[in-house]
Amino acid sequence: MKRFLVLFFIVFSVFSVAETVRVPVSVSSFTGEPIAVTISMSEILDLVGVDFDANWDSLRVVQDGEELPYQIDDTDLNGKLSSGDVMAFLITGPAEITVTDDFDILPPEFDAVGKVVEEEGQWLIEIGEITAVANSKGLVKVTGFGDVEGTIVDELGIVRMSGYVGSTYYVDGEYGRHEEKTSGDFIVKEATVLPAGPVGITVVSTLEAQPFLGITQKIITTLFSNGDIISHNTFEFATYAELMKLQIMATRVLTDAAEDTVHTLPVFRRLLWADQLNITPLEYWLDRNAIMFSGNKPYIVFPAVDSMRPLWWGATYIFASQESWRANYSQSLKTGVAEINPEVPVVVADYEEWMGGLTWVYESREFRDGYFEWMPGEIDIFESTKDYVSSNWEDYVKHFVAGDVVSFKRVYSIYSADSIEDSIEFVEMKKSEIQSLKIGE
Secondary structure (H helix, E strand, O other): OHHHHHHHHHHHHHHHOOOOOEEEEEOOOOOOOOOOOOOHHHHHHHHHHOOOOOOOEEEEEOOOEEEEEEEOOOOOOOOOOOOOOOOEEOOOOOEEEEOOOOOOOOOOOOOOOOOEEEOOOOEEEEEEEEEEEEEEOOEEEEEOOOEEEEEEEEEEEEEEEEEEEEEEEHHHOOOOOEEEEEEEEEEEEEEOOOOOOEEEEEEEEEEEEEOOOOEEEEEEEEEEOEEEEEEEEEEEEOOOOOEEEEEEEEEOOOOOOOOOOOOEEEEOOOOOHHHHHOOOOOHHHOOOEEEEEEEEEEEEEEOOOOOOOOOOOOEEEEEEEEOOOOEEEEEOOOEEEEEEEEEEEOOOHHHHHHHHEEEEEEEEEEEEEEEEOOOHHHHHHOOOOOOOOOHHHOOOOOOEEOOEEEEEEEEEEEEOOOOHHHHHHHHHHHHHHHHHEEOOO
């Protein structure tokens, strides 16, 4: 009997050993600075596996054997841990997200960084070198960085939307009246700034995109202690809609704070104006004396408030390929703000499909990114595009139906640099870090 009991306890102990699931987080470090990471709990659940009985209190981020601070933000505002929440942390190299099925493990405790003060319908935020204000719509304005005071970047999270209200396109082909609005015009369903966490402060809002029926905008913007801001914009469609613009924006990027602000970015892989002139995008910007070489590679550099002799219309550039990054930089402030794509944007071969897809615009000191569907009559003036792509706006209307979701995730990095060349070099390294990030692979 004793031998049986001993054997039983041995077998029981073998099968009761806690299991740990490890999710690899790979990243390449080039700047030596922390890299901001966000991932939804829904994605973590998929990586861990629904069959694993996880004790979520045991969740850890581990790098080089050391546990790192992390936070889980209640971004769905339901007051409990759920798949709609977002995990955030900072790493400087490869790491792991680990979780066990040992329910004796308690959650870690980390000190909060920064502070949030609600005042007169808005929230004042301080974290790292950043001071910022989140307004009642959940849009973020950075008002200081280190010793620099003034508007660093404004209205992070905003969208410019235009389209047809009361459209009956699927009934009789009619579009209804046209409207153009921004998030500032939308109706607030909920908006708040969550308590400061150990790595960042998160702003959450849900807006009804009135007068566009059935469209909801959800904004999650996290300001990290390292100067990075990750803004995730999601648009959900509860009914059909016909839109001509759906563009996220960052506005007044350093231009209010410094007259010497320049706009910088890699040379476009595709630019409609250059194609219409039968020249390359590099030749288009060389003609405007707006090319600077850094590391033997050409970059577009021009005064951020100069329209730069647009071929037509008033935007500095429009119908331009999305690139990995663009930035405004001030030599006098030695400060820059970069908008970085987490993934290398694709430029599709089909020209008409590309024009109707995601493109970049720089107009009115605004970084605009998304769908712009108005087609210029100038398409038919230039032989290279006449009869090659349609100039009828009706051919480009974005038709959305119930259940459609459009999502934009962008990193805004605020940084210090001694020169334009240093700024470009830093953002190139920062971009490479962010685009190297892989979770669960």
